[in-house]
């Protein structure tokens with residue numbers, strides 16, 4: 001008789017933990033299959049450090065085959081779930097298609113960039129949800145400083161040295177905090193080398209949010225620390241402000257200000273992976289509805305958790321757990337326990353977790369943290385944050401620590417490799433984890449993005 005097959009779709013925080021816990025529980029008694037477009041687990045919280053050149057990209061990419069024993073990895077992006085015949089279909093990285101039957105299905109497909117219906121944003125902004133976008137941003141920042149140094153046109157140089165981040169949640173705040181330090185360091189290198197960058201030219205960073213404070217979803221004390229560090233560093237924090245329109249020359253804010261820029265970084269949040277809607281099961285704001293056992297109602301063989309699932313928050317009745325790595329990791333372990341229980345191994349248990357606090361990486365030796373609700377800032381918070389990330393990373397710890405050490409004593413490596421193009425990381429993408437191999441066609445035929453670019457043709 002063939003072994004029972006448990007298929008996990010998505011190897012992020014939740015899927016990785018689910019696969020690891022299941023392989024340890026079953027020890028070969030069931031076949032555990034993990035379907036993911038990439039062969040690595042991406043540790044998203046350290047992605048801003050990749051875009052700022054502190055960490056090399058592979059440090060935050062933990063090999064699935066190298067760390068998940070007893071788990072069969074299938075490279076592919078699932079594009080269909082047939083609940084009747086218990087099969088999934090997927091497209092592999094070379095465009096081939098495949099299908100897999102399952103006895104239990106665990107959906108952990110995470111989330112993608114959230115778009116707002118603002119004219120020009122889809123064409124001119126880039127998101128920050130995956131490795132290709134982080135690598136694109138790193139190159140883009142270096143290129144802007146290099147091209148600002150090369151031009152005699154003051155207005156162009158100003159625009160190239162202006163960076164606008166929209167969304168002051170933890171992603172936008174960390175991107176702006178790290179980006180400012182990175183571009184300041186690049187500008188300094190150029191001035192020292194006498195490459196043409198005007199002596200008083202300091203990169204200008206703006207962080208916008210419609211909310212009244214940065215980190216609106218977190219403890220107010222973390223907001224105050226982040227605000228102080230950002231403004232002290234020269235980042236213009238504009239709360240209660242949003243974007244009215246984006247054009248190829250810059251952004252029009254809702255207060256009437258027009259900011260000339262080549263860099264619009266969109267961090268307004270995330271929405272669940274569109275695969276959830278495609279499956280056709282009940283959803284809540286795009287998240288698949290599950291019960292407190294992480295099981296889909298009326299489909300006892302289907303489980304879901306992480307960003308893609310609306311998991312009842314038993315600590316706040318009537319609400320769903322927030323989309324955080326902290327919850328996704330624990331839900332991954334809980335779902336594995338409950339899947340095992342469905343085979344008679346142990347008892348199923350409802351998911352319940354009280355938030356343990358948050359850490360926000362502000363670059364350099366700065367951070368804001370509130371472990372167990374104790375507010376911390378400065379180097380102490382930074383040490384707590386780094387210790388937390390090292391403990392949470394399922395691999396590459398020595399390499400990450402080595403990069404941090406090297407960054408403390410050596411100047412940043414400021415070169416652009418140019419491997420990720422603007423058109424290969426469109427903001428509106430169902431798979432931010434992979435760079436698009438060909439320009440993505442826009443739904444609007446007259447859209448300039450259709451020509452393959454989201455920015456000016458001079459860009460790449």
Ligand SMILES: Cc1cc2nc3c(=O)[nH]c(=O)nc-3n(C[C@H](O)[C@H](O)[C@H](O)COP(=O)(O)OP(=O)(O)OC[C@H]3O[C@@H](n4cnc5c(N)ncnc54)[C@H](O)[C@@H]3O)c2cc1C
Pocket residue numbers: 009010011012013014015035036037038042044045046047048076077078079108109110111128129170171273275305306307308323324325326327328359433
């Ligand atoms: C820059 C950044 C910083 C963050 N910092 C923090 C932090 O400090 N603390 C914190 O708690 N949270 C943080 N988060 C949020 C946290 O990363 C997410 O909540 C967490 O990743 C959600 O886990 P998940 O497993 O649901 O999804 P993900 O980790 O996103 O994993 C989803 C996986 O599914 C795969 N996938 C998607 N679609 C398909 C498909 N169709 N077929 C197959 N595979 C698919 C993806 O490739 C991916 O591997 C941060 C997020 C970002 C973007």
